[in-house]
Amino acid sequence: MTSLHEPAAARPDLRKYAWLAIGTAVLTVLLKASAWAITGSVGLLSDAAESMVNLAAAIVALVMLTIAARPADDSHHFGHTKAEYFSAALEGIMVFVAAASIIYLGIDRLLNPRPLESLGIGLGISLTAAVLNGIVGRLLVKVGTRHRSITLRADGRHLLTDVYTSVGVVVGLGLAWLTGWNWMDPVIAILVGVHILVTGYRLIAESSAGLMDASLSPEDNARIQAILDAHTEKGRIEFHAVRTRESGARQFMEMHMLVPGDWSVQRGHDVMEDLVDEIVAQFPAMRVTGHLEPIADPRSYEDMIL
Numbered sequence: 001m002t003s004l005h006e007p008a009a010a011r012p013d014l015r016k017y018a019w020l021a022i023g024t025a026v027l028t029v030l031l032k033a034s035a036w037a038i039t040g041s042v043g044l045l046s047d048a049a050e051s052m053v054n055l056a057a058a059i060v061a062l063v064m065l066t067i068a069a070r071p072a073d074d075s076h077h078f079g080h081t082k083a084e085y086f087s088a089a090l091e092g093i094m095v096f097v098a099a100a101s102i103i104y105l106g107i108d109r110l111l112n113p114r115p116l117e118s119l120g121i122g123l124g125i126s127l128t129a130a131v132l133n134g135i136v137g138r139l140l141v142k143v144g145t146r147h148r149s150i151t152l153r154a155d156g157r158h159l160l161t162d163v164y165t166s167v168g169v170v171v172g173l174g175l176a177w178l179t180g181w182n183w184m185d186p187v188i189a190i191l192v193g194v195h196i197l198v199t200g201y202r203l204i205a206e207s208s209a210g211l212m213d214a215s216l217s218p219e220d221n222a223r224i225q226a227i228l229d230a231h232t233e234k235g236r237i238e239f240h241a242v243r244t245r246e247s248g249a250r251q252f253m254e255m256h257m258l259v260p261g262d263w264s265v266q267r268g269h270d271v272m273e274d275l276v277d278e279i280v281a282q283f284p285a286m287r288v289t290g291h292l293e294p295i296a297d298p299r300s301y302e303d304m305i306l
Helices: 015-039 042-068 083-111 119-146 150-179 184-211 218-231 265-282
Strands: 002-005 238-247 250-259 286-294
Touching (some): 015 150, 083 150, 218 265
């Protein structure tokens, strides 16, 4: 006997946050590009380049959130939520490209120095863009965490990374402005590029884990095991073949519950449903599949896994 339990609540439409990210990216690109045009700083240019990546990533996020929101169909029985992992992976790849370009520009400027102009105005504009990115980035991370959206979390973390980048650029260029050490400008750009590379690696690693059907976190698996342990009665009710995985905003769990062979179908069904309801109460995005087996039948143990 197999019992299937779908998550109760549907996730709200998150595309409005992708539109917010797009609008923010457009505005910050314009601000940072103007700061670069005023100063000629390759450090500020690297900051503007990262914001261009933010814009491209936000557009990709909108597309992927639209796909992920589609319901299950004849070709995708488990829905389309894994589309969000492609968004994070593409964003990570774009981050790598941007970082390589920034490092190249920094090295070129080290070899071919140029004077900096009107740094005070440029730095003020860059700080304004950083504040805007910080507000929107925190909102996206908060919403993405609440609704289990890797796309919004990735976009939000990238915006926050952009904030750290902008602050680092402003501090470094401020020192260059005060000391006259213009070589600090390309050095800052190179450091920014290396920092962005780390961000890109983390995004790709997270999306790869999702595409490979990684298990839930050790903490979540421990919470599930605690629920099963509370329902275990040695020699009477036991569990094995417990598997979990994540797919975008959704979570999946399989388990085999062993019960006395003389139980009626109704009794086994009722115990299973009560257990599944308890699991879903703690994991609202969980889809649970449970299989009942007679505890005394040796064949019930042939499907045990580590």
